[in-house]
Amino acid sequence: MKILVCISNVPDTTTKVKFVDSDTKLDTTGIQWVINPWDELSLTRALELKDDPSAGVKSVTVAHVGLPASEPTIRKALAIGADDAFRVNAAPADSYFVAAQLAAVIRKEQYDVILCGIESSDYNGSMTGGMVAEFLGIPSVSAVSDIKIENGSPLLTREIDGGREIVTVPMPFVAIVQKGIAKEPRIASMRGIMTSRTKPVRLYEPEAEEPLTGIKVYEKPSPRAACKFIDPENAGQLITLLQNEAKII
Amino acid sequence: MSVLVYTQNWDGRFKKSSFELVSYGSKVAEMLNTSLVCLSVGAVSDEELKKLGNWGGKRIIRVDNDYCKVLDNQVYTDIIAQIALKEDARVVIMSDNSEGKAVAPRLSVRLKAGMASGVSKLPLSVNPFTLYKRTYSGNAFAHMVVNTDIKIITLSQNSFDLVETPNNAVIETSNITVDGSLVRTVVKESQKQTGKLLLTDAEIVVSGGRGMKSADNWGPLVELAGALGAATACSRPVSDEGWRSHEEHTGQTGKVIAPNLYIAVGISGATQHLAGVSSSKYIVAVNTDKDAPIFEVAQYGIVGDALKVLPKLVEAVKELKK
Incomplete structure (x- = not known):
């Protein structure tokens, strides 16, 4: 069984984002780029499955659509433990474009289990995984918080409103994973960092595809009114304010 | 031409977020000078469907067959895509909840329709079609332009006020055929709490x-x-x-x-x-x-x-x- 983990590189989640060029572009000055948190967790789960001989995972590959500048993010994933990687050499124009590029390579390389994080912390699209599945015409399961492989077939826990379901689908499939899929992201060991330098990263040139959407301008959320403080000794006053002033309860 | 709103049901019932979607869809239809169509998939009573009429739903299409009992993303994509094409939908609106996130991206590829997710306002303009969406995990919002003939929107929950516009909704039962071989999701086990107020629904x-x-x-x-x-x-x-x-x-x-x-x-x-x-x-x-x-x-x-x-x-x- 071959697992593919699709990763996106995003600004560190504590970044205070700023925009330049009349608010049309992210100001990348001083930004620390990291693997998208959900993708990092899905990579961790993929490696856990590979460590378990009963799951029968032969390899874990990392997929990325991006320019050479995002190479360090791929190397980081290899250092954490992925066996190899491919990169489609194109700026990720929108989710549709990225999914089309991923699907084109997946058709050539063939994977059994494709993992995508439920969203990226930059565009918050929640789209790429479902789109890849539709391009490939294969099943997708969304909001997956656990994956097990039993007797060669997958058991996926998906979160639904007010509960969860354990489902199975035939391979190949796309699992769109969320919180719970792994406890803590796996960290690269020194040996992992050394070996990552020599692991193969296959380079693909992009297919001719046009993005369907574009971002015209960014704006920051409107600032909130200053906080009104209430004396802790008289905390009940808060409830009165919420009722009479904010009229919210 | 139409605006299509997909209204999810929970064991045959709608929630406030369903009515939010219909209110929103009704306004988008107004902006585009066209009419609103609501799509409901699964077993929902006429009485429940009629409720959509209070929020601007005029035509309601019901699809109910054996293949939609379990959420299989491919089946739901197929149903919504067929209705969208039949109704010549310019905009398809779903909730930005777990079902919307599971199905809308597939629909985007199927219809080659540009998609904006996590939208929290009415379109900023209809030409070009520009949406206001959450980015950088709420630290910024983007004005996203969707360039395709059909547009897909997932609306953030609790981001749009209900607008009461009562009218007598007409319910039609659609006779589209669904390819049963698409059903590939098998539910082995289900754990569900009923009656508990969900965090995402709570005011x-x-x-x-x-x-x-x-x-x-x-x-x-x-x-x-x-x-x-x-x-x-x-x-x-x-x-x-x-x-x-x-x-x-x-x-x-x-x-x-x-x-x-x-x-x-x-x-x-x-x-x-x-x-x-x-x-x-x-x-x-x-x-x-x-x-x-x-x-x-x-x-x-x-x-x-x-x-x-x-x-x-x-x-x-x-x-x-x-």
Whole structure:
């Protein structure tokens, strides 16, 4: 069984984002780029499955659509433990474009289990995984918080409103994973960092595809009114304010 | 031409978020000078479907067959795509909830329709079709232009006010055929709590953080939530410690919510936490540290010990309800 983990590189989640060029572009000055948190967790789960001989995972590959500048993010994933990687050499124009590029390579390389994080912390699209599945015409399961492989077939826990379901689908499939899929992201060991330098990263040139959407301008959320403080000794006053002033309860 | 709203049902019932979608769709249809069509998939009674009429639903299409009993993303994509094409939909609107996130991206590829997710306002313009959407986990919003003939929107929950526009909705049962071989999701086991107020549906949320000090101290917080008709939530350290269930974790990697009122008790307000709650209409914070970042986004604050403040709040709410 071959697992593919699709990763996106995003600004560190504590970044205070700023925009330049009349608010049309992210100001990348001083930004620390990291693997998208959900993708990092899905990579961790993929490696856990590979460590378990009963799951029968032969390899874990990392997929990325991006320019050479995002190479360090791929190397980081290899250092954490992925066996190899491919990169489609194109700026990720929108989710549709990225999914089309991923699907084109997946058709050539063939994977059994494709993992995508439920969203990226930059565009918050929640789209790429479902789109890849539709391009490939294969099943997708969304909001997956656990994956097990039993007797060669997958058991996926998906979160639904007010509960969860354990489902199975035939391979190949796309699992769109969320919180719970792994406890803590796996960290690269020194040996992992050394070996990552020599692991193969296959380079693909992009297919001719046009993005369907574009971002015209960014704006920051409107600032909130200053906080009104209430004396802790008289905390009940808060409830009165919420009722009479904010009229919210 | 039409605007198509997909209204999910929960065991045959709609929720407030369904009516929000219909209200929103009705306004978008007005902006485009066209009419609104609502699509319901699964077993829903006429009486329930008629409710969509209160919020601007004029035509309601029902699809109900054996293949839609379980959420199989491919089957649902097929059904919605067929109806969208039949109705010549220019815009397809779904909720930005788990079902919308599962199906809408597939639909985007199927219809080659540009998609904007996490939209929280009416289109900023219809030509070019520009949507206001959440980016950078709530630290910014983008004006996203969708260039295709058909557009797909997923609307953030609790971001659009209900607009009552009563009319007598006409219900049609569609006879589209669904390819049964598409059904490939098999449910082995289902665990579901019924009757519990869901965090994502709640208009008021009371949430606790590390300032609650231990798993044993949640009684008054739960009591406050109960008295306010609110759902309970928590910050990441709390769910990591196992003080509360993971389902309650709100924040960047947990649930993203936008209630009318978010009461953060003993939560300092790290960027990752705020990413999950910053769209709340009102934020109230109780924290011992007056410099905690949560006070920068709160409209009301109490600098004090969560465990001392909570009983006073419970008492005040009880007094109010008398």
